[in-house]
Amino acid sequence: MITIQEVTKRTGITVRTMRYYDQIDLLPPAGKTEGGHRLYGEKEIKTLQEIQFLKTLGFSLQEIKEMLSEEGHNWFVGLKKQLGYISKEKKRLEEIEHTLNGLLNEMVFKGNIDIANIQKLIQLNQNNLDKREVFLSQTFDEKEMTLLDQLPNLNSADPDTLEWIALMAQLKKHMPKGAASLEIQRIVKRMHEKEKEMFGDNEEFAEKVWEIRKSPQKSESAGFYPIDSETLEFIEEAYEMYLNKEQQTLNG
Incomplete structure (x- = not known):
């Protein structure tokens, strides 16, 4: 004793x-x-x-x-019950982690936090997963569905997503200079390079994504982060200028 x-x-x-x-x-x-x-x-x-x-x-x-x-x-039952609790808690913490990443990336992208957008994304992820999957499966083929996983996700902290966010933040910063400005064209050039790195020459897939992106209703159905129409139109204009210049260079 x-x-x-x-x-x-x-x-x-x-x-x-x-x-x-x-x-x-x-x-x-x-x-x-x-x-x-x-x-x-x-x-x-x-x-x-x-x-x-x-x-x-x-x-x-x-x-x-x-x-x-x-x-x-019955230790087996007790431990299994606790494992279930831990799994739920892990999922809850992962959701919090994704939300925090989203808030941080929102600040980098826009310079502030739009709580309404974040809440909308959370609601979409939580309540409309089945509808989202149906919409995406009807729009993309099996091969393209695998490419969707490579798209930037605002609630992620992977290097590709962070670079896309940084590029978008720089683009919005320099928008007042115009689509033809040196700064904007450099940003668009890097965006185009990243598209090639991620999707190769699959221009049909990129075009599908862009068409969805330009439609607020389709973007919501796909669970994409909302981008205002002014910015989307500016990107399209800048891209067209960049691609025309590239084509002229190739034609000599």
């Missing part, structure tokens, strides 16, 4: 915690000294280790108490 202080030295559990476990009848001591000091045996030490292990798995003290007190407790 060892004292509560010795338990603390062996396990790192504080005296206060040990007293609390006794108070809630989670881990009563094996006995007490004549002076009233708590004493613990190997059985209690083992139970304490079980308590700490179950805590790391996310079980509450009340749940642990019930698990340890029940004779023939």
